[in-house]
Amino acid sequence: MKDTLLFEKIAAGILTSSKFSESKKFIQHGKISVYEHSLDVARLSFSMGEFFKIADTESLVKAALLHDFFLYDWHVPDKMWSLHGWTHPVVAAENGRKYFNISDKEASLIRTHMWPYTLLHPPKYREGWIICMADKVCSAAETLCRWRKPTVHGSGVSSVQK
Numbered sequence: 001m002k003d004t005l006l007f008e009k010i011a012a013g014i015l016t017s018s019k020f021s022e023s024k025k026f027i028q029h030g031k032i033s034v035y036e037h038s039l040d041v042a043r044l045s046f047s048m049g050e051f052f053k054i055a056d057t058e059s060l061v062k063a064a065l066l067h068d069f070f071l072y073d074w075h076v077p078d079k080m081w082s083l084h085g086w087t088h089p090v091v092a093a094e095n096g097r098k099y100f101n102i103s104d105k106e107a108s109l110i111r112t113h114m115w116p117y118t119l120l121h122p123p124k125y126r127e128g129w130i131i132c133m134a135d136k137v138c139s140a141a142e143t144l145c146r147w148r149k150p151t152v153h154g155s156g157v158s159s160v161q162k
């Protein structure tokens with residue numbers, strides 16, 4: 001990531017909100033919280049966006065941060081075999097609209113991040129393909145590297161810096 005300040009500037013509004021901090025309570029993979037996973041995906045998406053010269057960096061970072069903003073524990077038994085894989089992008093997009101007033105494009109980026117799992121909803125934008133790929137890379141790393149220690153994040157912008 002080259003332009004750390006730009007990333008922090010875009011991410012600050014979401015990272016400093018108490019609502020987004022609620023995602024620290026939920027585990028995504030291994031010992032990694034949804035909050036940390038989302039931050040990792042946003043960082044990687046931002047770096048990929050720099051590489052591919054994506055112009056709409058703001059939508060890229062916001063949607064990457066909110067791509068799993070579903071706010072429930074998907075590991076509890078009654079949800080284990082549920083439709084979480086298909087439905088959580090819709091829930092995350094709705095929560096993004098509700099709490100962060102995201103645009104239609106940003107909602108689309110969130111809605112399509114699970115492709116090809118959600119076969120009929122492929123990304124419509126370049127930013128969507130980046131988030132889709134970054135999510136898979138981070139998810140694979142989190143699943144394979146279960147010995148990784150979870151990072152404790154504060155609620156402020158400084159939490160962006162590791």
Ligand SMILES: [Fe+2]
Pocket residue numbers: 067068088089113114
């Ligand atoms: Fe997801």
Ligand SMILES: [Fe+2]
Pocket residue numbers: 037041067068135139
């Ligand atoms: Fe994810």
